[in-house]
Amino acid sequence: DAKTTQPNSMESNEEEPVHLPCNHSTISGTDYIHWYRQLPSQGPEYVIHGLTSNVNNRMASLAIAEDRKSSTLILHRATLRDAAVYYCILSGGTSYGKLTFGQGTILTVHP
Amino acid sequence: NAGVTQTPKFQVLKTGQSMTLQCAQDMNHEYMSWYRQDPGMGLRLIHYSVGAGITDQGEVPNGYNVSRSTTEDFPLRLLSAAPSQTSVYFCASTQSHGLFVEAFFGQGTRLTVV
Numbered sequence: 703d704a705k706t707t708q709p710n711s712m713e714s715n716e717e718e719p720v721h722l723p724c725n726h727s728t729i730s731g732t733d734y735i736h737w738y739r740q741l742p743s744q745g746p747e748y749v750i751h752g753l754t755s756n757v758n759n760r761m762a763s764l765a766i767a768e769d770r771k772s773s774t775l776i777l778h779r780a781t782l783r784d785a786a787v788y789y790c791i792l793s794g795g796t797s798y799g800k801l802t803f804g805q806g807t808i809l810t811v812h813p
Numbered sequence: 814n815a816g817v818t819q820t821p822k823f824q825v826l827k828t829g830q831s832m833t834l835q836c837a838q839d840m841n842h843e844y845m846s847w848y849r850q851d852p853g854m855g856l857r858l859i860h861y862s863v864g865a866g867i868t869d870q871g872e873v874p875n876g877y878n879v880s881r882s883t884t885e886d887f888p889l890r891l892l893s894a895a896p897s898q899t900s901v902y903f904c905a906s907t908q909s910h911g912l913f914v915e916a917f918f919g920q921g922t923r924l925t926v927v
Contacts, residue, residue, distance in 0.1 A: 734913045745817075745903045745918030746856065753913075789855065793914045798863045799844030799907030800871065801916055803855030 706790045711808040714780045722775040722807055724790030729770050733794035736801070737764065737775045739786040746789065746803075749775065785811045815839050817906045819919035826894040826926045834889040834922050836904030844907035845887040846916075849873065849900040856903060862887055894926045 707725040714720040726735065737749040750757055750764045752773070757764040763776040777784055789806040820835045838845065843864050848856035848871075858871030862881040876898055878890040891898060901923050905916045 736914065738916075743921075745905075745921050746916070747918065748915050751913055751915075797909070797914055798861060798869075799842075799846060799905070799909055799914055799916065800858055800861055801846075801856075801905075801914065803848075803857070805853075805855050 706792060706804055708788070708790055708804060708807045710805065711810065713810045713812065714777075715812050716782060717779050720777040720780045720784070720809065720811075722777075722788050722790075722809065723772065724774070725772045726790070726792055727771045729792055730794055733792040735764065735766060735770075735773050736791045736793055737762070738789045738791060738801070738803075739784075740789070740806070741783075741786045749788070780809075780811045782811050782813060785809055817904055817917050817919040819902075819904050819922050821922060822920065823923050824925070826891070826924065828894060828896060828926060830894050831890070831892050832894065834891075834902055834904075834924075836887045836889065836919060837885050838887075838904075838906035838917070839885065840906055840908070840917065841884060842906040842908050842917075843884070844909060845881065846871070846905045846907065847877070847879065847887070847889045848903045848905065849898075850903060850921075851900050859889065859902075891924075894924075896926045898924065899926045900924060 736751045738746040740746045765774045787806040846861040847859040860879040904919045
């Protein structure tokens with residue numbers, strides 16, 4: 703499986719935008735980029751995914767570099783509830799629903 | 814809509830005891846998986862299933878057994894618990910849209926083996 707690299711931790715202030723980077727230089731042409739987050743004492747939850755184009759949903763935006771070797775999860779206005787561990791995950795081919803988690807980025811949001 | 818339900822939420826076992834962690838999903842998903850998460854770490858795949866009657870090993874399968882007799886249920890069995898199995902266990906049910914995977918996770922079972 704292609705590997706992802708994320709910063710260990712990031713900090714933000716409430717109501718400010720947050721840009722969470724992810725490097726995936728060995729991504730293959732069929733790999734989707736997924737983002738999941740894990741709130742304290744909860745299971746991971748899906749945030750967003752993309753293949754080549756930038757994506758928006760009600761939770762966040764995903765900006766994908768033109769060469770697809772990196773991506774950025776954008777939280778437009780961080781809230782205290784967004785404090786979580788954010789995982790950038792690649793999945794492609796016949797994954798059978800399996801996800802490979804790295805250590806993720808711990809996001810701290812200050813009031 | 815319950816999604817993925819795991820029971821129990823907390824469990825303390827003595828070394829050598831056996832137990833079954835239950836996982837049930839009501840979304841009619843084909844794929845289900847079990848992960849463990851140790852402190853400060855990401856999740857690691859234990860076992861997974863691509864449908865009723867079909868299971869396979871993940872990254873860390875030793876010490877665990879699974880079976881999938883129905884689409885809804887995917888229990889994880891610890892035959893002889895060891896302190897190294899102290900962890901938080903998550904069950905996931907996955908919907909596959911071609912190459913895109915959307916997983917739904919349970920709330921987790923926090924297991925302590927003493």
